[in-house]
Amino acid sequence: MELKNFPVNELFQKWILDGETKLGEPELVKDVLNYLDGQKGEICGKCAPCRDGVVRIEQLLQLFENNKANLNTLKELEKLTYNLRASRCSVGLDIGKNLEVVLENNYNVLYKPVRKY
């Protein structure tokens, strides 16, 4: 089976299972967006944190990609990521946990373009 986001899934597997937690800085946002794109097909649409949250997270990451993000973007990204813990099923919960790992281990990468000083 060939998945569009296969390398990204493999990468996430490494983060979670192998404890290899760092993403390459230049590709971080792009890789996470690819990962989300691959997961969207699994979303059942029943609960708001996952159905609407993932779409919003994507939009926020696109702001990073387009150099339009600010500190609020990062705060919102954190909030929506942690809110995936309120999802109804494992699709949302898993996306949330994977994104939490991204945030925890690559926070500096996301913080750098939005910091004020």
Add this chain to the structure above:
Amino acid sequence: MATVSINGVNVKVKNGTNILKAAESIGLKIPTLCFLEEVNEIGFCRLCVVEVEGVQDLVSACNTPVKNKMKIFTDSKKVIDSRISTLQLLASRHRFDCWVCPKEGACEFYDMLKTYHVEFEEFGPSKGRNSAKIKGLGVNQDQSKCILCKRCVSVCAEHTSTRVLKFRDEDGLNPVVSPTIGLSFDESGCIACGQCISVCPTGTLFEADHLAQVEELLYERENFNVAQVTDEVKTALIEEFDLDKNLNLEKLEEMLNEALTMSGFDMVTNVNFANDLTVLELASELHTRFNTGAPLPLISSVCPGAVNYVEMYQKNYVDYLSKVKGPHTLLGTLTKEFLSEKLEQEKANVKITSIVSCPARKTEISREDINDVDAVLTIRELVRLFRKKEINFKELSGVKQDSLFSKASGAGSLFAVSGGLTTALIRTLYNVIEKKELDELEFDKLVFTEHNHAGNFKELKMKIGGTDFRFAVVDGGANMKEFFKLMDKKKKKYNFIELNACSSGCINGGLMPYNFEETVQENMMLRANLIYNDDRETKEVRKAHLNLSLESLYEELLVEPNSAKAHELLYRNFSQKDIDNN
């Protein structure tokens, strides 16, 4: 029993109780948007999430059973932050035009946004999830306000059993709740009971608007505007205007008359008068069918939602429906045919507005053979009209009705409560068959005692004229479905069946004031008791056939019940209807 700790308070509850109920037992009200007890316990909205010690993720309180020694936190920072985030997400795909919203301020979603002081940061309020507006003669939908709680879908399936509204999640990121794609509610098999409207936490589902049309009628100087008022609407006034709960129906009727007259109506008539007439015609129709061996049971056609249900979903029973028109349409016919002449008004200038409690009556007036009622207002539309006319309802002292069509018996009042029509019919049927008066006026098996979301099924057997007459009262579409299954198997035989599309009858009509879970029982009993007290304490005459106004109507126009003239004016036909319910 399980012992759990909620926010540090220990509580003992039955095993299997959900967290929401356990919290309620110590006075905590966990917020919910999609929850409807026993109807929609699916944890969709994620607003009732709570933190449980030892569990990584937040769990929904409405469908998570407690376990012994569980430690639950309903107001931790994690929980509150999650609720705010979820509300922000929902609000970011909801169209806010609250000042013109049909919810008229009784919006659960708005209240919750206010409670949690939800502010928008990155995503502001939007134009809505979906711009589609689906119209119908009774029920309308504006999908830009839908928050996908699925309450309406569950009520349509569990309460009404018609499954018109469906949650369509082919695209998980953009699911939609709608009737058959591309069709209106009427074409999709909607019986227009309006229960979906009453449970919608936003203004997504609402009734077809007739207020603008009524205002036009009132502006036209040549028109002689008549308002026809039903009893269930009078019972709703206490809740709508926060009036003294001790007021009786007569006083409420007088206040309503005054307000309607101030609004520009030239005359107010009482649908209870037509209820009395319906009882006489029904008793005669039943007696005739019984004597001639015509097919029985006779199924009441008073509830237009139930008529829609039989025509669309129980087509084999269409011929059993009583041919007598629904009371408000019947009164409309009489007003135009009879009263207009007495009042020296041009028939064409007489315009009739019924004030009722459900959208099915809005669909009823568009039937081919019903053309005497010009518009149908709901209590909510009426309140809007009073506000626009600057009427301070609470301060009105009231005026008595004095038209020919304003006097009714206690039996006529009972139509608004489940079982009331059958009670009224028995009082008169006994007289028609036995030629003497029945002493017993109430029947324990038919009296309304408790509101049940799913509706009720009541039976009564009574000896009249040496024959056992069997009566049945069936409330709610789901009950009707089960009931007709029994009828198909020939397991039950009845002489008369009262069908009500809404559980508890018209007092729980889909367009009555919004009821929240905690007040629904109290409000239903308040409404029912107003009706019963009117029959028991206020009315001197409690039997339809003893209504003197009816006597003069028969003398001057209809001759006798079931006469050729009565058939010409008061009867109608039914037909099987095809639907596309996908």
